Amino acid sequence: MLTISDIAQKAQVSRTLVSRVLNNKSGVSPENRAKILAIIEENHYVPSGLARSLVMQKTQTIGVVMDDLCNSYFFDLISGIQDAGEKLGYNILFCNGHSTMETKMKYVDYFSQGRTDGMIAYGSDLENEPLFLNMASKTSCFVLIEGQLSSKNINNIQLDNYTGAYKATTHLIKLGYHNILHFTGDMNYNVSLERLNGFVQAMHDNNMPIQANTIVYADYFEKIAYQQMNQLLNDGHRPDACFFGADKAAFGAIRAIYEHHLRIPEDIAIIGFDDDVPDSRDMIFPNLTTMQQPLYDMGKTSVELLVNSIENPNAEPQTKIFEPKFIIRDTCR
Amino acid sequence: MLTISDIAQKAQVSRTLVSRVLNNKSGVSPENRAKILAIIEENHYVPSGLARSLVMQKTQTIGVVMDDLCNSYFFDLISGIQDAGEKLGYNILFCNGHSTMETKMKYVDYFSQGRTDGMIAYGSDLENEPLFLNMASKTSCFVLIEGQLSSKNINNIQLDNYTGAYKATTHLIKLGYHNILHFTGDMNYNVSLERLNGFVQAMHDNNMPIQANTIVYADYFEKIAYQQMNQLLNDGHRPDACFFGADKAAFGAIRAIYEHHLRIPEDIAIIGFDDDVPDSRDMIFPNLTTMQQPLYDMGKTSVELLVNSIENPNAEPQTKIFEPKFIIRDTCR
C-alpha cells in the first residue's frame, strides 16, 4: 500500500504539501499541486481513512444495528436513515444483526471501537435491554428506535402504537362489525402489548365484549397467524373482522381465509399494522388496509438526532414520538 | 475517549502491560493483570480499533456493496455472505448502494481507504463497468458477483443463466404448451440477455416458432410486466404459458392475468426466475414455479474466495459458476 510519504518522495516535496493537495487546501504552488496530483493519479494512491480518522478523531460514519437486514419491514427505515445520512455528509454502515443478541452485541462493540461517530439501533426493549445498556456504556452518541432505556435519558424514536391500534379498532367498530378479533404480535415485544392495549381500550370504550377467543396470540410473521386462523375457522368460528398486530401476520391469516373459500372483505374484514409490503405493495392480493408506520421519517429523524448529538456534545437527548397513519385500501367494506 | 495510556497511568504500569492484557498475551504478572482488568472494566475502556488496525495493517473487515439493501432479492445473498464471514472471523459491513452508481462508487472509495481488508460487490456488468474498474484499481482484494471484468483476471461468482432459461423453457415445451411467451428482464443487464438466449435456443431446438409477440420486454419489477400482460390480454392474445426473466415480473403479470379472470395454471402457466419471495414464499398466491438462484451459496462462496485472496496475497483469482435449481410449485400443470 502506498503512503503519503511515497507520494511526497516521488514528487520530491514534503508530506505536508501532499496532505494539503489531498485536502484541497491553499499554501501550495500551482506547479507543485499539478505535479503532486499527477503522481497521485498515476499511482492510484488512496489515502488511509484509518490514519486520517485517528488524527482527526472523526470518522464521518454512522453505524446502524438492525435486527435483521433480511426483512422487508426495515426497508423504509433503511432508506430514511440512508438518505438523511447522505444529506448530512455521513457514511452509513449497516450490519446484519441476524436477530440474535450475540451478533448485534458484536457489532455494537465493533462500531464503538472508534470506528464510527455514533450508532443507531433498532429493537424493542424487552429483549434488547442488555444490548442497549452495552451501547450506552460504550458509546456516547446513539439513538434507539422503538426500544427504550428507563435508566437513562437517551435519544429515542418511538411510535404511538396504542393510538394506532385504538383508531384501527374504532374504525372496524364504526363500520358495524360486531365480531372483531385481534391477532397480537409477538408478546415478547412491548410494541405488541401497546397495540393490544389500544385494541382492548377501543373495544371497552364502545361497549364491545372481549371474549375467550377475541385475543389470538400470534407474532410478526405469516406462519403462526395462518395456523391460528385455520384452527379458528376449522372450529367453526366466524369473525367478521380482524385487526392484526402486523401485516405479515395478516397475510398469513388471509391465506387461511382463502383456503376456507371465504371472501375479503365480504366475509371477513382485515386491518393490518406496519404497511410492510414495499416492493409489491400494489401487487399482492388483496390490497391491505393498514396502520402505516412512518418508518422513513423515523429513520430520517433518528439520523438527525444522532448527528445533533455528535456535533453538539452537550445537547440534551430527545425523544420523538410518531403517529401511525391509517391507510384505507380494499380489505374493509 | 479513554486511551491505553490513561489505563496504564491509573494502574501505574506501562502501556505495554495494558496492551498485553488487552490481547490476552503472556508476560504479565497475575496481580498486574487483575488490577489492569479491573480498571478497564470500571472505566468502560474500549480500545481503538482504528489505531489497532492502523498498526496491524489488518481490519478483519469485509465491505459489501450491494445494488440496494431494500430489495428482497438480495436476502439470501446477504445471509450467505454474513454467515460465511462470521465463520471465518470477519466483520461484515453492508452499505446501501441505492441502485445509483454515484452512491456505490462513494462506498467503494470509503471501503478502500484502508477501512476493510477486501470488498464484495454485486452487479451486472453492462451498467457497473466503471464501478468495477474503480474497485480493481483501488483495492487488491475483491470479488464480483454476477458482474464481469473482461480486462482483468478477478475473483468472480457467476450464475449459469443460459442453462437455467433453457431448462425452464424446455420444461414448458415438454408439458405441451405451444403458445409460449418470454418476458425478459431489464435488457440493460447481461443476465437478461443470457436468459433470453436460453429461451430462444430452447425454442429453436424444439422447432417452436418465435413470432412478433413471443418476446415481451419487461424488467426486474412488477409494474412493467403488469402493463405488458394487461396490454397483451386486452389485445386478445392468449398465451398458454409464460417464462419470466424475474419472479417479481411474474407476480406483476399474474395480477393482470387475475384481473382478466383467467386461471393459473389452467389458462396460463407461469415459470419465474430467481425464487425471490423469501419471507412469504409459501404465503403469496400462487406458489410460483421458478428457477432458483443459489444465492446463499453464491454469497458464501464469494466470502471464501475473498478471504482466500486476503490471506494468500498471491493466490490466483477464481471464477465459480453456479447452476440454478428448478423448483416446481403450482404454476404449471
Added chain:
DNA sequence: TTGTATGCGTTATCAC
C-alpha cells in the same frame, strides 16, 4: 516480568 522506543499513515503547528 517490566518498560522504552519506534512505527503505522495521516494532519496540524510552527518555524523558515
Added chain:
DNA sequence: GTGATAACGCATACAA
C-alpha cells in the same frame, strides 16, 4: 510557499 516535528492510540522488538 515550504518542510521539519509532534501528535492520534495502539502493538511490538528489544533492552533492562
